[in-house]
Amino acid sequence: MPEAAQRELTFAQAVREALAEEMRRDSRVCIFGEDVAEAGTPFKVLAGLVEEFGAERVLDTPISEAGFTGMGVGAAMTGLRPVVDIMFGDFLTLTMDQMVNQAAKVHYMSGGTWKVPMVLRTTLGATRRSAAQHSQSLHAWLSHVPGLKVVMPSTPYDAKGLLKTAIRDENPVVFFEDKMMFKLKGPVPVEEYTIPFGVADIKRQGEDITIVATSSMVQVALGAAELLEKIGISAEVIDPRTTWPLDEKTLIESAKKTSRAMVVDEGYGRYGVTGEIASVIAEGAFYNLEAPVKRMGAMHVPIPFSPPLEDVTVPTDQTIFEAARALCGKE
């Protein structure tokens, strides 16, 4: 976090500012997706961009996720730098062939001759009462695939800096935004900056336990850390910021220091992000850990609509607090 940051922006404003700056800097950057132009997306994240950059660079598409993602791949190969907008992360299902069999593999299969500098922006996160087809956090799938990079910002500051890096990257980058975080405010400097991929950020220093949290779960973990402080447990909260590349070193070093670690991610707990990160820590800090690495992800159920049910499907500050307390052996 920069010292001099005075100005506060919402997460949505930070995303928009990153896009606007990059579009001003590089005329090859363009955006396409459903209702991205006049509507500025249903979340209004892109409001105003079509007015500044015109309908040639901010293009409304039909509801054709596979088609326009594939066009993103081709456009990226041939001189544009497209930012493809997939309204809900749940619709990634429709883009998997284009992202995985095409975007991720073009550079390698062509022996390094063609490049795919595209960004796919999409959302993750439940608790919006949107039910099972609009609440998934499917970033584990993309993180599993070589050739892709996966970005999971947790603050307005990170969102802006990481998105600028994503747009300048020569590879296909999948950028996940927590839709519940669009209104979150945080400091964002007026000066230009970018944030490198593969560098975890220690969001809170601590001594007794390491909580690795991604995207939506970072703020929740920070809330849990405050609760833990009240009972005398000092939690270190680390945000990898990109699941690929993954800053294994910072995670392992923190776990070595604290001797206890938890991984919190809003994707499904099974066969997902928590398994990978927990394994990295369990291996790297094996001789320092005093307890098994604890994993917390979304419950292994389709996200239910009913509020009392939905609310128990994802980690909360309270459930993280309780798990951390148990892990530290405090009752």
Place this chain on the structure above:
Amino acid sequence: MPEAAQRELTFAQAVREALAEEMRRDSRVCIFGEDVAEAGTPFKVLAGLVEEFGAERVLDTPISEAGFTGMGVGAAMTGLRPVVDIMFGDFLTLTMDQMVNQAAKVHYMSGGTWKVPMVLRTTLGATRRSAAQHSQSLHAWLSHVPGLKVVMPSTPYDAKGLLKTAIRDENPVVFFEDKMMFKLKGPVPVEEYTIPFGVADIKRQGEDITIVATSSMVQVALGAAELLEKIGISAEVIDPRTTWPLDEKTLIESAKKTSRAMVVDEGYGRYGVTGEIASVIAEGAFYNLEAPVKRMGAMHVPIPFSPPLEDVTVPTDQTIFEAARALCGKE
């Protein structure tokens, strides 16, 4: 493994026999996919079925993976028990919306009123010189998704028993067959049998190290176990057989007994199956493990075509042997 098994079948024959028996038993069972009828699939696994059951029950489709998988969902909801054939596991990318947003969620979203008793049969595995779009092992994605069951047989015996269980299951089941294993022979009894999901099989008893291996990697791990035996290391090889449901207990108990564990899977090593299983063992056998759980998966690269490159991307008996030896502290 049954005692009295005299007869040997290939993996492909075992799959075909399971289908034929279930189609005879239940007239609602039908198959659809590309070139499944007269051609019997490019792998000839289904040869002869259309002759016995007719073109009404073994249907050639256009190259429309999303479309006919979706039809499988609808057909399963309304009285048929479709077995949907996806020629290469790489084409799962095209079916993800149907499998994940539809098949996996219908039962839950409908409050338990509709059911989707369908099976999606597909392949996995590299080393066939088929390059990056025909060599992937994408079972981690499906294992990540609640509502699906995922089956990974490693022998003709298991293939037959598990496929019959899959067809009788009331849920969407994804059944992965290693395409390099179709010609593998093994004992298959003439008598009817099924194999329950969620029950791991100890393919080889051992004392010094637990090797958990899935699908294609089971035979490879058994090969490594023989090499290990020669240097005095007794390896236990366990095959979970289904990644979901996962028989955590058997895996953990074995690791507790041997105090060392490895997980070998042909999917990508990152954010995949090895991370989950390693985490389950690292947590469940935490106080018994003498070394970190070792993970081996496909290298994090698109599968290259060139034989010398492709050959180093997936675990072999030799690389497993070496890793196991190192894990046991033997030089």
Place this chain on the structure above:
Amino acid sequence: MTTVTDKSNTKSNTQVEKWIRTYRRMVMIRLFEEQVNELYTRALMPGLAHLYVGEEAVAVGICEALNPTDYITSTHRGHGHCLAKGASPDRMFAELLGKEAGYCRGKGGSMHIADPATGNLGANAIVGGSTGIATGAALSSKRLRTGQVAVCFFGEGALGQGVLYEVMNLAALWKLPVIYVCENNLYTEYTHYSETTAGDILARGTAFGVQAEAVDGQDVRAVNAIAQKLVDRARKGEGPAFLLCNTYRYTGHHVGDINREYYRSKQEEQEWKTKRDPIKNLAEWLISEKLADAAGLTAIETEVRAEMKSAVEFAIAAPYPGVEEVEQDVYA
């Protein structure tokens, strides 16, 4: 009191009963949606909902041509389809509020109502997501020789989804009894369909060997007549059809879409509401044909309104599912 939940299996053959029933159903949908909007503005409903107001003639005209055992699949804008196929408002409202008495025990919500008893295979929040399901249901019908027809409702936005063409091709090849009903209400969220739809919509059916027809979706009698023809044809084994219904949604894309002037004019909305209202049109015809009088129609409206009110009250009072339910029904 006349029950407003009369199922189509109690369908009478007399014309007057048919059109009165049709009228009642359309009124029911409109008043149901009024209550939904009310629930939203009173902050009693979790999340959002997509109202079917203005499009009533489509769902009702088509479902009136179906048997109770025929199948439908529906969309994010699905309340009208559910009701037209015979669902009870009380259990629908309960679902919208996430209550255990809902059709899906609260697990589905507005966008996922499903009901085996009325052949409703489910609403779907993936645009185009149910096209495979409907086609698969038609395959079952053909293979099991049950004589059922499947109707796949979708907005014109789904014309952007390739899977629709994949399954239309399959339905034509296999002569499946499925009818693809395209509800062209002119907008996909906030974009006019002309900006997202090239070529010719009807040709998109015929190019794949599917018989395609268009109808004024504000005229319930026209919708019903053509639906009956296509359903009969499908039931006889003559293959799939594509029916383009030109219609309009009176309100926002969802209940929270209030300021719409950046994508369509108030005048346009006004014109559809005043000149092409499907309920008003049917009422006028009923009266002119002397099949009903104004008082009778008002009485129906009053009855339905009362029914909707008590259905909402039922739903508000109903309990949520117990938290232990969250892990149930993941697997059958």
Place this chain on the structure above:
Amino acid sequence: MTTVTDKSNTKSNTQVEKWIRTYRRMVMIRLFEEQVNELYTRALMPGLAHLYVGEEAVAVGICEALNPTDYITSTHRGHGHCLAKGASPDRMFAELLGKEAGYCRGKGGSMHIADPATGNLGANAIVGGSTGIATGAALSSKRLRTGQVAVCFFGEGALGQGVLYEVMNLAALWKLPVIYVCENNLYTEYTHYSETTAGDILARGTAFGVQAEAVDGQDVRAVNAIAQKLVDRARKGEGPAFLLCNTYRYTGHHVGDINREYYRSKQEEQEWKTKRDPIKNLAEWLISEKLADAAGLTAIETEVRAEMKSAVEFAIAAPYPGVEEVEQDVYA
């Protein structure tokens, strides 16, 4: 010796040179594929390959209408497209053998040859998988005002993939300079296209606002004439086109598909080979128009055959990439 790798940028405007070049290219493709089959039967080639024999007039007729900087995307049956766009046989053979000197350093193999120098965006082993890429390249061309045209080659099997319709719709809406070339060789693997294709193929273009034309894919002059018209039109900003080329693959789906009688008759194969061979047809025309004589054409064949032989030898002798390359080029 005349070089067989003459690029289209050395294109001459005289008719005779054009048709001799065209003839040479078709012969090159045929003899290239002969060598591939030979490599397979001699067990020198890893994996399989899908031969373009019989379809030469399509790739050559179309690429002859393109500029070197124009883009193409290709398929699993892609050798013909590569060669027609100007690739060198030696580097292609090297790729087929997984050698470092190959177009993709051996990482791609037969189904993934790509080459920026000739505008080849890559072959694709996903049926329909490159339709988005070609359309996206056309978007770049339009936005960056480079005047390039993109040609998307695909087999008629790709008509089953929904993504094709998604991108045709987009191309029509945005008037992109892209031409969708459907190579209908009658079969998708082992199934006749009539069993998998309902309706009307050309209508599948026009329904999405894409100008559609059909041509005899065995007549290179006809293919070239219509391609030239559609390419000019696209380059002028008049929008996308769909070109149906009726053709035939002489051999199996891949080199290992030897016994084909369960899905097509030897007689059918014989008829196409004898009556509709694109190379023979062009030769006859060249001779009848006195643009060439039989001896001249035989000389071309001899030259090309020698060139293919030395290209294969180059590839066989070439080294594999070092194993350390396996982890290179995953990220740019």
